Amino acid sequence: MTTHSRFWRDPALPFIEARRVDDGRKVCYAPHSHESFSIGAITGGRSTYVSGDNHQQVTAGSVVLMNPGVVxxxxxxxGEPWSYLMLYVDLPWLQALGFQPFEVLSSQSPDLYQGLCQLHGVLTDSQLSSASKHAALRIFFSELIQRLPSRVADAGRVNPRLLTAAAFIRAHCTQALRLEDMGDAAGLSTSYLIRAFKQHFGLTPHGYLVDQRVQYARARLRSGALIAEVALEAGFADQAHLQRAFKRHLAATPGHYRSAQ
Known part of the structure; x- marks a missing residue:
């Protein structure tokens, strides 16, 4: 059992997942993204937060916000000690409350920090009903959406063929894709695809493919699927390949993640 990291899930609330990490030195991530919206509270120490081109140091009392799809x-x-808690919220549930990607990447608001910590405590309290937790979630995120400014879309600056390539990778991530397949699907040369894709998405096309496979595997493991089966379904050569990729992207083994309560 991994004592420095704990996941929480509730079958009655399938749109939300929580995580608490007591020793962040043992939980290190490669660049990755989430299909969900992520929000976290730094509960002790400090760390380096990188989102896209933005690099900042966050300390105890900070709240970090990670829009869907952002690396x-x-x-x-x-090696300094630090600790944190996170919530991962499915996009459709948030969008029903009026969510748009946020402009800010972090906040020093004591009220927001305290509210997030209290919400995490509500979710992980085994004495409270799922209905009570659902109500607390709706209140917190409705207020968050009203409180924080939404990001203004940066239209017209992205080659639409890059978006086509990304969509192709997402749609076929469990298949054996070559770089040439990705380029052909978007009408781009492989050299341009590698250079421009990394510049826009923060990952190479192959890195994006692996990231999508890990996200697929994460969803299947949440449903209780067997790790060996998930590895092959997600497009990995075997369970060992899934293990390595999963740990790099989510700082947890598939077994630890799957067994979370």
Missing amino acids: HTCNPIE
């Missing part, structure tokens, strides 16, 4: 990392500073 990010949050890792220790020279």
Whole structure:
């Protein structure tokens, strides 16, 4: 059992997942993204938060916000101890409340920090009903959406063929894709695809493919599927390949993640 990291899930609330990490030095991430919206509270120490081109140091009392699909990392500073808690919220549920991607990447608001910590405590309290937790979630995120400014779309600056390539990778991530397949699907040369894709998405096309496979595997493991089966379904050569990729992207083994309560 991994004592420095704990996941929480409730079958009655399938749109939300929580995680608490007591020793962030043991939980390090490669650049990755989430299909869900992520929000976290730094509960002790400090770390480096990288989101897209933005690099910042976050300390105890900070709240970090990670929009869906944005490549990010949050890792220790020279081995210093730090701790945090996270919530991962499915996009359709949030959009029903009026969610649009946020403009801010972090907040120092004591009220927001305290509210997030209290919400995490509500979710992980085994004495409270799922209905009570659902009500607390709706209140917190409705207020968050009203409180924080939404990001203004940066239209017209992205080659639409890059978006086509990304969509192709997402749609076929469990298949054996070559770089040439990705380029042909979007009408782009492989050299341009590698250079421009990394510049826009923060990952190479192959890195994006692996990230999508990990996200697929994460969803299947949440449903209780067997790890060996998930590895092959997601497009990995075997369970060992899934294990390595999963740990790099989510700082947890598939077994630890799957067994979370």
